[in-house]
Amino acid sequence: MTLNRWLVAFLILWLLPCARGAEPTTSATKQPDPTPRVKSLSELIRADIRDRKLVLTLVLPGSVLDDIAADRSPSIQVTADDRWIIDADARAAKQNDRALAAFALSCESRRHDRWSELQLTGVTVTDAGVTTIEGSGRVNDSYVGVTLVQDVPAGVVRFTVEKPRRARARPLDIDQAADFVQLFNEHEPQVRRYLMPLVKELAGENVLRPRAGDVYRAFTAIAPDPAITAQLKSILPDLDADAAPQRNAASAKLDHLGRAGVLAALRLDPSELSPEQRGRIDALVDRNSLWPDPATSAATDPHFLADCLGDDDAAVRRAALAALQKLAGRDIAFDVDAAPAARSRAVDELVDRLDELELKPASPSHDAALGAAAPSPAPAEARPAAGAP
16 A cells, blocks of 8 residues: 555656646747738739839838837738838827838848748839839749839839849849830730739739720620710710810710720710810720730630739630630639639639640631620820820
8 A cells, every 4th residue: 555655646746747747838938929910912912003013011010010100120921931021200190091102021031031922032123213122032843032113203114034043143034124014914924924923913803804805805795784875975076176175074984984984985986076185085995905916815815814813804714615615615613603702712722724725726617705806905106095185
């Protein structure tokens, strides 16, 4: 009995520290991390294309603004490993409802990651109008560094892809254009491969997706809403008014018709319009277009058609799917009526598989998928300018 009691006492003394170590950690011993958290950078960044330029705006949580104002090093946790350091002016943010047009974001852990797929590492927007986007990672098993510099005052956009080395980086691609849209139009394969993943991480979507002026020039069988056409025609006389203020007010009314107004404008008979009316209608289409020749792209470019599958108009999605299936020569599984989030994921998956579809050149009957041919507006450079205000 004495031996048994001794064994019991020994076991109690031996297990007691283990039991104490298993006690839940209290708030007194481990403080929660106060760093604000978001699921993605797109929760903080507003991205758009305006006047053919990429425009980025940062919107910060109030707690981060307090850190900036107190001269503390503010940061935001996006994932378990990605802490983004913020450099911004708290006073400017408070004056603009927490929205900043000049800021810097950077993530050091990503800069030193040589094994992940291509990802964003930093973005800077200055008061002087210079936007810099940086990224690095693996593309086709090669580690690359990507830099975009949009210098608005200088009227130039520079895009470089390099293979980093210890002594000196080796350039893989160097492109330049007058603006962001021109860069995309003239160097689409490089922009899609190296730049769009970075911009999409910022924006949460493809900001270079075809706009209303692109999709409705591409798919000419889509008819406008008669009610919108009637509204548009009621505005036409004022587009040709003698007084400049009246003409400008009429142009503003065109913009208020939205994408449905762009569709209605494209279906007007140009021969029935005066030069002033035609110029202002063409300007409306220009403001809502990114692609130089969407009709040709719809007949030959599977990436254009895949982008159109993310359009807000179901008629555009159906036309794009029919055209893509025509190029592939087979059915392609895609739910054009799925919820927006599901469609976005499906588009991303489809883009990744485009090379596997063995697409073939468009046949002469391809126009049947796009609708009867209709004259497209001339390129912006050749269109008659709207009359002087």
